[in-house]
Amino acid sequence: MSFNTFGRALRLTTWGESHGPAIGCVLDGCPPGLAISEEEIRAELARRATGRSRHTSQRREKDEVKILSGMFEGRTTGTPISLFIENTDARSRDYSEISRQYRPGHADFTYDAKYGTRDYRGGGRSSARETTMRVAAGAIARKWLKQEYDIGIQGWLAQLGPIRTDEQRDWDVVDDSPFFVPSTDIVPELEGFMDALRKSGDSVGARVNCRAWNVPAGLGEPVYGKLDADLATAMMSINATKGVEIGAGFDSVAQKGTEHRDEMTPEGFLGNQAGGILGGISSGQEVVVSVAFKPTSSLRIPCRSIDVDGQPIEVVTKGRHDPCVGIRATPIVEAMMALTLMDHVLRHRGQIGT
């Protein structure tokens, strides 16, 4: 299976399966001199981890990341950074019945159609467990962007199922929130919604938004290396993503030009419908991305499907699953924003005229 690498100047290669002995990554292209510790990376991983609340999968992984290479005396050396995490709480017996079945809405079917083989335990390589390594590498990218350009990145859950969650925007409460929402007032409603959903055995979709500020103007190339195209690729590569918007996104369809254009003054832009990117190149405004996550497909509510021989069956999924994968997606979206921006900063440095 090819294409396990993301990025061009900064290249992240991840490896491992959800129920294999370990997962890991190699981050190649990080410049030397960045001070970063295992503790800092672990703090980011804890934000994404399962079992952070009753509303996510109850699998308990410690995610004790180890840095195996690319560091000397606490700083990056410019050589490949290799990160490693042992899987310690996989429960493969939950998947014994799935081995010959396809869950509707899951990659089970297409993976098998393509490769003729699959590690059915926890979705194998298709599992959201893989996103652990994106967040680990993203912690390095975030720190580098902050240090070099004072770039800040903030993600949040903007909608859970039918509930809009960001009418109040208090950024200070996002990280302490079990849902990554910028409001404490909305949390009881979300808890009630999720408790009822979990009881019913169903799942639900979500929207995660992310903004990045202090992004310098000039990142991205105008034709095939557009910053927005690379951000869309980054976000679409996250498990369960079904849509990506930049700035006004699909609202642009109903807008008039006079409404969409962000007028310019000597003091700056008067709006940001463009989401900080014009013609594929960053404008210096906030870069704003919105990501749609589908409802997860591993459900204990029975449904019709087929087995690997094409015979009709009824599927019921057992195990510890996320009823809304979007709840844990905020740190992953932030990580993909960080990796994409750092890749583009490094690419941009090689393009600046004399």
Ligand code: EPS
């Ligand atoms: C996942 C199914 C569950 C989640 C897992 C993602 O795992 P299991 O393989 O044990 O059934 O717990 O998430 C993680 C382990 C993680 O670290 O994010 C899936 O099907 O994607």
